Amino acid sequence: xxxxxxxxxxxxxxxxxxxxxxxxxxxxxxxxxxGLSGSTAAHREGFKDVIARVTLGEIGIILSYEVTRLARNxxxxxxxxDLCGYRQCxxxxxxxxxxxxxxxxxxxxxxxxxxSEVELxxxxxxxxxxxxxxxxxxxxxxxxxxxxxxxxxxxVSKDPSREVQQRISLVFTTFLEGGSVGKVIRSFRDRALSxxxxxxxxxxxxxTPSASMISGILRNPAYAGAFVYGRxxxxxxxxxxxxxxxxxxxxxEWKVVVKDRYPxxxxxxxxxxxxxxxxxxxxxxxxxxxxxxxREGAAxxxxxxxxxxxxxxxxxxxxxxxxxxxNSLLNHQGKTLCQHLPADPIDxxxxxxxxxxxxxxxxxxxxxxxxxxxxxxxxxxxxxEQSRLSDCAIRHSWPNDNIIGSILTIASSPLSWSGDGxxxxxxxxxxxxx
Numbered sequence: 001x002x003x004x005x006x007x008x009x010x011x012x013x014x015x016x017x018x019x020x021x022x023x024x025x026x027x028x029x030x031x032x033x034x035g036l037s038g039s040t041a042a043h044r045e046g047f048k049d050v051i052a053r054v055t056l057g058e059i060g061i062i063l064s065y066e067v068t069r070l071a072r073n074x075x076x077x078x079x080x081x082d083l084c085g086y087r088q089c090x091x092x093x094x095x096x097x098x099x100x101x102x103x104x105x106x107x108x109x110x111x112x113x114x115x116s117e118v119e120l121x122x123x124x125x126x127x128x129x130x131x132x133x134x135x136x137x138x139x140x141x142x143x144x145x146x147x148x149x150x151x152x153x154x155x156v157s158k159d160p161s162r163e164v165q166q167r168i169s170l171v172f173t174t175f176l177e178g179g180s181v182g183k184v185i186r187s188f189r190d191r192a193l194s195x196x197x198x199x200x201x202x203x204x205x206x207x208t209p210s211a212s213m214i215s216g217i218l219r220n221p222a223y224a225g226a227f228v229y230g231r232x233x234x235x236x237x238x239x240x241x242x243x244x245x246x247x248x249x250x251x252x253e254w255k256v257v258v259k260d261r262y263p264x265x266x267x268x269x270x271x272x273x274x275x276x277x278x279x280x281x282x283x284x285x286x287x288x289x290x291x292x293x294x295r296e297g298a299a300x301x302x303x304x305x306x307x308x309x310x311x312x313x314x315x316x317x318x319x320x321x322x323x324x325x326x327n328s329l330l331n332h333q334g335k336t337l338c339q340h341l342p343a344d345p346i347d348x349x350x351x352x353x354x355x356x357x358x359x360x361x362x363x364x365x366x367x368x369x370x371x372x373x374x375x376x377x378x379x380x381x382x383x384x385e386q387s388r389l390s391d392c393a394i395r396h397s398w399p400n401d402n403i404i405g406s407i408l409t410i411a412s413s414p415l416s417w418s419g420d421g422x423x424x425x426x427x428x429x430x431x432x433x434x
Contacts (some may be wrong), residue, residue, distance in 0.1 A: 006065070007034075013063045016092075020061065038072040039120060047071065054083045061090040061097075067109060068116030077113035081106060135229035138258035142229075145220050146196040146204055148262055156262045164196045164204065165265075171195065171217050172266050175274060180281055181214045218278060221257070224271035225264030230255025251275060298322055300347045310338050322347075 010031075017027045032046035041047050047070070053059050062084070064070055070091075071077040084091060085101035091109060092098065099105040134140045141154070147168040150156050158165055170193075174184045188195070194206040195213055207213060221228045231254055232246040251272075259268055266274075297316060305314040305324050312328035322343035329335040 010065050010069075013065065017061070017063055020092075022060075038069060038116075040073055041071065041076040047076070051080060051083065054080070054087055054089050057087050059087075059089050061092060063092045065094060067091060067093045067098075067112050068119070071113065072116045072120045074113055074117055077117075078110070081109055081113075132229075132256070135227075135256045136258070138227040138261045140227075140229060142227075143198070143202070144262075145217070145222055146198050147265065148222060158263045158265075159196075159204070161204075167193070167195055168217065168223065168265050171214060172223070172270070172274070175214075175218055175277075176270070179277060181211050181218070181278075184214050185209050185211060215278070218274050221271060222262055223265045224268050225260050225262045226268065226271075227258040227261040228254055228256065298347075299324070299343045300350055301343075307338055312338070316343070 011029065014024075014027055014029060018024065030046045030050060032049070033044045036044055038044070038047075041051075050059070050062065050070075054062075062070070071080065081091075081100045083089070085099075085106065088101060090097055090099055091105075098109050100109055131140065139154075141150070144150055144156065147159050147164055148156055149159050171184060174187050175181070178184060178187065188209045193209070195209045195217070196204050197207045197213060199205045217223065221231075231249055233249050233253075234246055297318060299316045299318075299322050301324070302316050303313075306312070307314050307326035307328075310326065310329060312326055314324045314326045317323050317325050317340070323340050324343055324346065325340040326338035328338070330337050
């Protein structure tokens with residue numbers, strides 16, 4: 001870094017404190033927050049130290065090159081003004097010295113704090129607007145997933161490695177065949193296959209597939225050729241480091257979607273179908289109206305049965321006969337089993353109610369559609385049989401390889417020639433040499 005003027009001006013405040021009459025032994029420089037944003041005080045140890053020392057009455061004046069450097073958040077700024085006013089601590093910047101305990105001093109400092117917070121919002125909005133405009137054109141440079149590469153000119157193409165391309169395509173085809181992330185993982189592990197991932201340096205690294213890796217590939221719209229910006233949103237909660245937590249947004253809430261921007265491994269319709277399958281595989285019928293992944297078993301109401309006593313979801317047990325069991329309280333709270341019901345009578349009632357709800361006209365339409373499909377299948381079978389018989393007839397009418405070879409041998413032998421051709425060949429002397 002070459003621009004150090006702002007830093008020099010801040011450290012020059014020690015001399016200004018000397019001019020006000022403070023000795024060097026009574027002047028402390030707090031520079032623990034250099035390079036940190038003043039939008040929040042959660043991660044600023046220097047600001048917390050100043051608050052604590054003002055509370056104890058150890059500070060007589062706070063000097064800053066600009067008071068807006070102390071805090072850019074009114075929720076942090078006004079408590080500092082209250083403490084300084086109560087402990088008779090002055091605040092000074094390059095424009096003057098202020099007494100937070102007086103009306104005029106508090107008014108000026110309050111206005112400066114409000115302006116600094118608005119200024120931070122204005123700067124962020126200006127930067128975000130430029131970022132958003134570039135994203136709407138699809139020109140914003142984002143980290144590409146494994147399988148896509150960007151050259152020095154900014155052109156995106158598929159990874160030149162055929163193995164990487166085939167492995168990414170295999171993830172999508174296996175999911176469409178199996179219908180769940182778990183089946184994709186089992187298929188890959190049964191064949192000892194790994195998947196390509198980007199490491200922290202951006203290089204391709206082969207990893208053992210996991211649920212998060214497979215799900216990340218299936219949910220990434222870049223593989224469908226789309227540039228997407230705004231797939232996540234910040235939450236009000238934060239991590240211990242002070243970084244805000246993020247949550248995924250539904251597809252309908254994505255801010256920018258530019259299709260056909262990248263070479264695609266799957267078309268957009270197929271990508272939307274995969275997202276619908278992933279949503280439906282999440283077993284939250286009461287909240288999201290999704291029943292979960294279809295599983296093996298004879299029970300009809302698996303995933304959508306809820307206990308009428310405690311309100312928890314009921315599971316299926318097939319040992320000793322099919323039955324619906326409510327064991328949520330037993331598993332999570334150590335209580336007794338709530339209830340269990342045989343599945344066969346319940347399923348029979350559900351099937352009867354289903355057919356009773358279907359109108360006779362709808363049943364007749366279903367039968368006609370089934371008959372039409374059977375007729376179509378039979379017509380296709382007859383056409384395939386006729387094509388096979390035609391191929392057999394053509395093969396039987398065509399001379400076999402031995403006959404063709406004999407004809408070519410006779411035709412190419414000079415001894416089999418007759419007429420002028422044989423005489424010309426004999427006069428050339430070649431027939432005698434043979």
